[in-house]
Amino acid sequence: MAKAVELLHTKGLTASNFTGQDFLTISDFHSTEIMYLLKQAIKLKKEQKLGVTHKHLNGKVLGMIFDKASTRTRVSFEVGIVQLGGNPIYLNTKDTQLGRGESVADTAKVLSRYVDAVMIRTFAHNTIEEFAAHADIPVINGLTDLHHPTQVMADLMTILEHKGRLKGLKLCYVGDGNNNMTHSLLEGAAKVGMDIAVASPFGYEPNQMIRDHAKLVAKQNGSSVIITNSADEAIQDADVVVTDVWASMGEEDEFEARVEAFKPYQVNSKLCEKAKDDFMFMHCLPAHRGEEVTAEILDGPHSVVFDEAENRLHAQKAIMLALMEEN
Numbered sequence: 595m596a597k598a599v600e601l602l603h604t605k606g607l608t609a610s611n612f613t614g615q616d617f618l619t620i621s622d623f624h625s626t627e628i629m630y631l632l633k634q635a636i637k638l639k640k641e642q643k644l645g646v647t648h649k650h651l652n653g654k655v656l657g658m659i660f661d662k663a664s665t666r667t668r669v670s671f672e673v674g675i676v677q678l679g680g681n682p683i684y685l686n687t688k689d690t691q692l693g694r695g696e697s698v699a700d701t702a703k704v705l706s707r708y709v710d711a712v713m714i715r716t717f718a719h720n721t722i723e724e725f726a727a728h729a730d731i732p733v734i735n736g737l738t739d740l741h742h743p744t745q746v747m748a749d750l751m752t753i754l755e756h757k758g759r760l761k762g763l764k765l766c767y768v769g770d771g772n773n774n775m776t777h778s779l780l781e782g783a784a785k786v787g788m789d790i791a792v793a794s795p796f797g798y799e800p801n802q803m804i805r806d807h808a809k810l811v812a813k814q815n816g817s818s819v820i821i822t823n824s825a826d827e828a829i830q831d832a833d834v835v836v837t838d839v840w841a842s843m844g845e846e847d848e849f850e851a852r853v854e855a856f857k858p859y860q861v862n863s864k865l866c867e868k869a870k871d872d873f874m875f876m877h878c879l880p881a882h883r884g885e886e887v888t889a890e891i892l893d894g895p896h897s898v899v900f901d902e903a904e905n906r907l908h909a910q911k912a913i914m915l916a917l918m919e920e921n
Contacts, residue, residue: 683709
């Protein structure tokens, strides 16, 4: 059974604090705003389990632009907007004028006349920033090469459900430090007062600007950020252990070199002996058993990866509701 949830003070915050905003990175939001959204996500999940239906976004339309293949992002956003009373439209860039050279700016201006919000899953982060700059509607980052904020909101929600708190916990990330998950985890942990330690091979450390900013925010919130090349150091006394694939989409041609570099960073039982006895294991999926994580960890008693996947639905509902509901 999940522990009682301890939430930061969010009194006075309402959805009106967010209406019309974009959700591009976690660093764009204050700590209390992040906690408000997590609280709303947990509430929406409980209500959905009880059969309570919401039509807060009745008549609203979410446009979903995909440059990258997806299972969890597409299904969770489609189901989420429907559960809130709205409707999704799936847009593959190969089937739109974006794939034939129409500018991002023009597409943003046109879609702003048709739909109420846009979710984008793409490669370069500056693409979604350009889209948001020219759109008159909320833009949600479903994933870029630099950030994956909606996944990390689901991750924080999952930790909160299982541990009852976020502040004061230690999260350890082992693997590719220079990827979207690591960057958003650094931002998310710093915002909510969690300690975070990232272990990756030399040359695969997180983006310097993102980690420097995370350290500054963490200091303000009474937590710490450690960047190291030692998995043993990072995982020591960790409450939460996280990893991701060794080669993300678009990096497949680097796979062999990455396998050699990341072999010492596999999450396995021996490494996890250094974490706390009640550690949680998380992975955004899809996972490759026997590569970044062994089956005994991924499928073992410490793993919450399917709770984590389910929570994409509820965390994203909270985000959509906050950004799209008229007040």
